[in-house]
Amino acid sequence: MTDALLDPRSIHLALVGAPNSGKTSLFNALTGSRQKVANYPGVTVERKAGAFVTPTGRQISLVDLPGTYSLRGRSPDEEITRDVVLGKFPGEALPDLVLCVADSTNLRLTFRLVLELKRTGRPLLVVLNMFDIAQRRGVSVDLEALSAALGVPVVTSIAVRKGGTAELIRLTEEFAAREQPATADNSWAPLSIFDLKALQREADRIIRDTVKLPSKPDSLTTRVDAVVLHPAAGLLILALILFVMFQAVFSWAQPLMEFLSDSFAALGTLVHDTLPDGLLQSFLQNGLIAGVGSVLVFLPQIVIIFLFILLLEDFGYMARAAFLMDRIMGGAGLHGRAFIPLLSSFACAIPGIMATRVIDNRRDRLTTILIAPLMTCSARIPVYTLIISAFIPATDVWGVFNLQGLVMFGLYAAGIGSALAMSFVIKFFMWRDYQPAPFMLELPDYKLPRPRSIAIGVYTRAKMFLHRAGTTILSMMVLIWFLASFPQPPAGAEGPAINYSLAAMIGHFLEPFFAPLGFNWQIAVALIPGMAAREVAVGALGTVYAIEGGKEAADAIGQALSSKWSLATALSFLAWFIFAPQCASTFAVIRRETGSTGWMVVTFLYMFALAYVASLITYNVAVAFGAG
Amino acid sequence: MDMPASDPAKLLLGNAPRGFCGTIHGLDVQAGGSSLSEVELESQLIEMGFVEGARVEILHEGAIRRDPIAVRVDNITIALRRREAMAVVVIR
Numbered sequence: 148m149t150d151a152l153l154d155p156r157s158i159h160l161a162l163v164g165a166p167n168s169g170k171t172s173l174f175n176a177l178t179g180s181r182q183k184v185a186n187y188p189g190v191t192v193e194r195k196a197g198a199f200v201t202p203t204g205r206q207i208s209l210v211d212l213p214g215t216y217s218l219r220g221r222s223p224d225e226e227i228t229r230d231v232v233l234g235k236f237p238g239e240a241l242p243d244l245v246l247c248v249a250d251s252t253n254l255r256l257t258f259r260l261v262l263e264l265k266r267t268g269r270p271l272l273v274v275l276n277m278f279d280i281a282q283r284r285g286v287s288v289d290l291e292a293l294s295a296a297l298g299v300p301v302v303t304s305i306a307v308r309k310g311g312t313a314e315l316i317r318l319t320e321e322f323a324a325r326e327q328p329a330t331a332d333n334s335w336a337p338l339s340i341f342d343l344k345a346l347q348r349e350a351d352r353i354i355r356d357t358v359k360l361p362s363k364p365d366s367l368t369t370r371v372d373a374v375v376l377h378p379a380a381g382l383l384i385l386a387l388i389l390f391v392m393f394q395a396v397f398s399w400a401q402p403l404m405e406f407l408s409d410s411f412a413a414l415g416t417l418v419h420d421t422l423p424d425g426l427l428q429s430f431l432q433n434g435l436i437a438g439v440g441s442v443l444v445f446l447p448q449i450v451i452i453f454l455f456i457l458l459l460e461d462f463g464y465m466a467r468a469a470f471l472m473d474r475i476m477g478g479a480g481l482h483g484r485a486f487i488p489l490l491s492s493f494a495c496a497i498p499g500i501m502a503t504r505v506i507d508n509r510r511d512r513l514t515t516i517l518i519a520p521l522m523t524c525s526a527r528i529p530v531y532t533l534i535i536s537a538f539i540p541a542t543d544v545w546g547v548f549n550l551q552g553l554v555m556f557g558l559y560a561a562g563i564g565s566a567l568a569m570s571f572v573i574k575f576f577m578w579r580d581y582q583p584a585p586f587m588l589e590l591p592d593y594k595l596p597r598p599r600s601i602a603i604g605v606y607t608r609a610k611m612f613l614h615r616a617g618t619t620i621l622s623m624m625v626l627i628w629f630l631a632s633f634p635q636p637p638a639g640a641e642g643p644a645i646n647y648s649l650a651a652m653i654g655h656f657l658e659p660f661f662a663p664l665g666f667n668w669q670i671a672v673a674l675i676p677g678m679a680a681r682e683v684a685v686g687a688l689g690t691v692y693a694i695e696g697g698k699e700a701a702d703a704i705g706q707a708l709s710s711k712w713s714l715a716t717a718l719s720f721l722a723w724f725i726f727a728p729q730c731a732s733t734f735a736v737i738r739r740e741t742g743s744t745g746w747m748v749v750t751f752l753y754m755f756a757l758a759y760v761a762s763l764i765t766y767n768v769a770v771a772f773g774a775g
Numbered sequence: 776m777d778m779p780a781s782d783p784a785k786l787l788l789g790n791a792p793r794g795f796c797g798t799i800h801g802l803d804v805q806a807g808g809s810s811l812s813e814v815e816l817e818s819q820l821i822e823m824g825f826v827e828g829a830r831v832e833i834l835h836e837g838a839i840r841r842d843p844i845a846v847r848v849d850n851i852t853i854a855l856r857r858r859e860a861m862a863v864v865v866i867r
Contacts (some may be wrong), residue, residue, distance in 0.1 A: 216822040216823070217818075217822050219813070219818065219822075221819075252850075253850065253851050255824055255849065255850075255851070256822065256823070256824060256851070259822075336825060337826070338818075340814065340817050340818060340821070340851055343818060343821050343822070344826065346823060347824075347826050348826075349822060351826075360850060368852075369834075372834065372835065372852075376834075376835040376845060377835075378836070378837060378838035379838065382838060424814075466854070467856070470835075470837070470843060470845060470854040471837070471838075471852075473837060473842075473843050473856070474837045474838065474839035474840065474842055474843065475838075475839065478839070483843070483854075585811055585816070585819070585855070585858070585859045586843055586854065586855060586856050586859075587819055587820075587823060587853065587854070587856075587859060588853070588854045588855070588857045589823070589851060589852065589853055589854075590852040590853070590854050591852075
């Protein structure tokens with residue numbers, strides 16, 4: 148490792164552990180916000196790396212490897228963990244020290260992994276994480292005896308508590324300061340069933356000799372599960388959680404969003420009043436400020452949805468949701484594990500599609516990838532919110548619900564329903580004679596989420612969204628402003644300037660194709676930059692109408708639309724956005740994940756066909772009911 | 776391994792009702808209808824803690840055809856389908 152040569156004091160760590168071992172919260176505790184999320188080159192498994200400095204000033208870099216129960220590598224994630232630990236992953240430094248993280252309340256599976264890791268010859272340090280919870284439950288560990296039995300140093304940690312990792316850092320420091328011992332030979336080979344059983348027996352023997360376990364399972368988890376995993380009550384609770392989540396996204400974020408949009412409108416007005424009329428004024432107010440503002444406004448909603456997803460995950464509820472949904476999803480030809488990728492797709496299809504790597508079976512994974520873009524991603528929220536608040540009255544329904552919230556719920560339900568139907572179609576036509584893959588998942592004990600860890604998770608995602616807003620979306624906004632502003636109208640021309648622009652030409656060219664859906668040329672124009680990211684369509688509509696209307700501020704897009712569109716057009720536009728193949732990055736990810744352009748084209752075409760037909764039907768039905 | 780039918784105390788975990796409590800007698804990966812290869816299924820079951828002598832209890836079952844099941848294996852809880860649980864031979 149070149150870094151080590153330049154600075155002999157820095158070392159590189161790798162975190163290895165079973166799923167639910169608290170690896171991620173330990174990683175967050177050690178690195179804080181000093182982390183970088185990227186992809187391993189060539190594959191789309193998430194690579195989480197970070198760094199921290201010890202009290203004595205030593206630089207430590209660490210990487211959080213995908214969770215695994217063994218080095219067998221039965222999924223692409225697990226192969227990465229194996230290859231990095233063995234030093235066989237191209238471009239990845241061989242870790243100087245492997246931290247094997249164990250959930251202290253559940254040592255059996257991790258100890259077998261420790262025994263397997265020992266065979267790789269890498270220096271090891273076993274971290275008994277969540278030690279406070281284990282102690283509270285009556286687990287007691289003879290650390291010295293355990294360390295002797297495993298032949299590996301053992302340290303306890305409480306990732307959630309301040310100073311809970313001090314001992315771990317001290318031991319790492321000691322290790323780094325020592326003369327590096329010649330590493331033992333790597334004698335690891337894939338384990339046979341016989342080896343596997345022998346290792347498990349040895350792990351069980353070590354636990355018997357050194358650990359005192361409580362006789363009773365966690366009573367809180369048992370009591371909660373009695374309700375949460377109940378066949379009827381459990382599904383009801385799941386539906387309730389999802390419903391609360393969507394109401395929250397719609398109503399809690401409202402005050403913050405209004406504040407943001409007011410601020411951007413004020414900034415735009417300030418620029419308008421300060422600068423002389425002309426291209427620069429128009430660019431800053433209508434292109435830059437209005438464009439970025441109309442996207443940034445949705446940050447509160449994205450934060451809320453990720454907050455929910457991360458909270459559910461940290462509570463330990465996600466695995467329960469997969470359990471409850473397994474047969475229901477199975478009926479539609481989906482694997483229970485597909486629930487997590489599909490739920491993540493509510494935030495964004497891209498992490499969702501990437502999360503399908505938890506599904507081992509290729510065909511199950513492919514089905515999940517194909518339908519993931521139908522889940523209502525957060526980029527559709529700006530579009531839905533805009534149209535709903537402009538066209539749907541905020542009346543109470545049955546005194547409890549808000550009509551706007553109900554329409555939002557309906558749009559989400561339409562996405563889910565069509566995804567399940569699509570999966571059924573795929574299963575029926577493509578893989579009729581195929582056995583579904585097994586479903587085997589640990590249901591971890593419930594744990595109180597750690598606020599700091601959740602905060603770091605939400606922060607990382609918000610940063611990713613802002614980064615996207617700052618690059619892709621901003622450049623698209625500048626492009627649409629350019630298309631809408633050039634060429635300038637000839638001297639003495641009549642009507643709004645945009646009627647002479649490139650945007651109008653493209654819009655008029657596409658208009659006949661979209662006319663049956665009730666779309667005017669302005670919508671056709673807005674759909675084009677929407678290909679970069681769905682939410683851009685909102686900013687684009689703002690630009691198109693703001694420029695056309697001359698003085699209309701972009702924060703009044705909704706009012707502008709409600710005066711220019713019929714209800715039928717608005718509903719048709721909503722229907723289009725449920726299905727439309729709108730986001731280019733999603734298709735790039737599908738191509739990468741499936742390793743085939745063919746599947747990407749299939750996804751694009753089927754979504755386009757669904758969107759066109761759905762909008763066509765919606766528009767004509769709405770017109771027939773007099774909403775035209 | 777004895778066929779479960781030959782001993783009234785033995786049965787397959789996949790056939791056991793909710794509330795069943797027992798001990799794992801062994802794995803018989805030929806018994807189930809899993810789509811996994813036999814070696815893969817056996818490895819996965821062992822990795823999840825389904826080894827001889829482990830105490831099992833069926834805690835929960837799904838709404839549709841009582842599937843999947845949540846099984847307490849010693850001190851952890853594993854969710855799996857009855858189809859794969861057929862490979863686990865248990866004694867009451």
